[in-house]
Amino acid sequence: METLHDKRVLITGGGSGIGADMALGFAEAGARVTIVGRRQEALERVAGQHDNIDVQVADVTDEAAMLSLFDTLGEVDVVIANAGAADSAPLERTDLAHWQRMLDVNLTGVYLTLREGLKHLRPGGRLLAVASTAGLKGYAYVGAYCAAKHGVVGLVRALAQETAARGITVNALCPGFTETPLLEASIDTIVDKTGRTTEQVREHFTRTNPSGRLVQPADVTATALWLCGPGSDAITGQAISISGGEI
Numbered sequence: 001m002e003t004l005h006d007k008r009v010l011i012t013g014g015g016s017g018i019g020a021d022m023a024l025g026f027a028e029a030g031a032r033v034t035i036v037g038r039r040q041e042a043l044e045r046v047a048g049q050h051d052n053i054d055v056q057v058a059d060v061t062d063e064a065a066m067l068s069l070f071d072t073l074g075e076v077d078v079v080i081a082n083a084g085a086a087d088s089a090p091l092e093r094t095d096l097a098h099w100q101r102m103l104d105v106n107l108t109g110v111y112l113t114l115r116e117g118l119k120h121l122r123p124g125g126r127l128l129a130v131a132s133t134a135g136l137k138g139y140a141y142v143g144a145y146c147a148a149k150h151g152v153v154g155l156v157r158a159l160a161q162e163t164a165a166r167g168i169t170v171n172a173l174c175p176g177f178t179e180t181p182l183l184e185a186s187i188d189t190i191v192d193k194t195g196r197t198t199e200q201v202r203e204h205f206t207r208t209n210p211s212g213r214l215v216q217p218a219d220v221t222a223t224a225l226w227l228c229g230p231g232s233d234a235i236t237g238q239a240i241s242i243s244g245g246e247i
């Protein structure tokens with residue numbers, strides 16, 4: 001069903017995982033989708049799956065690149081700040097470079113995407129940020145990531161207050177452990193550091209979810225489509241947990 005026919009949608013981090021699934025879901029709903037990331041080949045692989053998807057290479061942490069991206073795009077109806085990364089380390093071993101990298105991509109990248117997105121948003125537009133359950137609770141060994149994701153939730157709550165009177169909604173999506181390349185990388189790191197097997201670590205992540213399964217990218221896409229479809233005008237400034245009841 002083409003509920004978003006001809007809407008212009010920008011999704012950062014659209015070359016894999018949650019962003020790729022959202023790109024296909026929005027394209028299937030009739031939207032014209034632009035996906036953004038640093039690796040052109042990854043973006044092209046996703047765009048090759050649907051005629052409604054095109055690609056732009058940009059680093060979300062680079063202000064000049066984001067200005068130029070939105071200049072090229074013009075007006076948009078939906079902006080989804082999804083790009084992110086999750087490095088792990090105990091806090092005593094989190095050096096300043098690690099801390100800064102996590103804040104840059106997960107928080108400053110969202111700030112730049114939403115700030116520029118808002119300037120180019122059509123009336124009644126939608127802003128979404130993919131935060132995380134790590135924006136709502138703490139997890140060991142990802143202090144910098146958790147701090148950045150809590151920051152995203154704060155930014156969304158503040159921005160919603162600024163835009164509500166203009167009919168623009170701003171919400172944060174907070175998935176729990178989701179089956180994507182990012183989670184696979186986290187599992188590999190834990191296997192390397194602890195000697196546990198891949199199956200044991202996967203089982204550990206699955207058990208955090210009371211539903212007894214990992215979140216799927218499609219769960220996040222469905223929530224994003226709902227927040228961009230009819231009847232969602234009253235929902236703004238929310239951090240929506242998509243975690244099977246974890247939080």
Ligand SMILES: NC(=O)c1ccc[n+]([C@@H]2O[C@H](COP(=O)([O-])OP(=O)(O)OC[C@H]3O[C@@H](n4cnc5c(N)ncnc54)[C@H](OP(=O)(O)O)[C@@H]3O)[C@@H](O)[C@H]2O)c1
Pocket residue numbers: 012013014015016017018019036037038039040042058059060061082083084085086105109130131132133174175176177178179180181182183
């Ligand atoms: N998987 C989970 O368990 C989980 C749970 C909660 C929240 N999340 C959040 O969901 C979002 C998507 O993650 P995912 O799980 O789908 O992982 P993913 O497959 O690794 O996707 C992350 C995407 O972000 C892009 N990206 C990273 N740094 C970038 C930068 N500086 N500029 C532009 N693009 C950049 C990557 O593309 P390039 O490398 O080509 O740039 C990649 O396509 C992230 O914000 C993540 O924190 C994930």
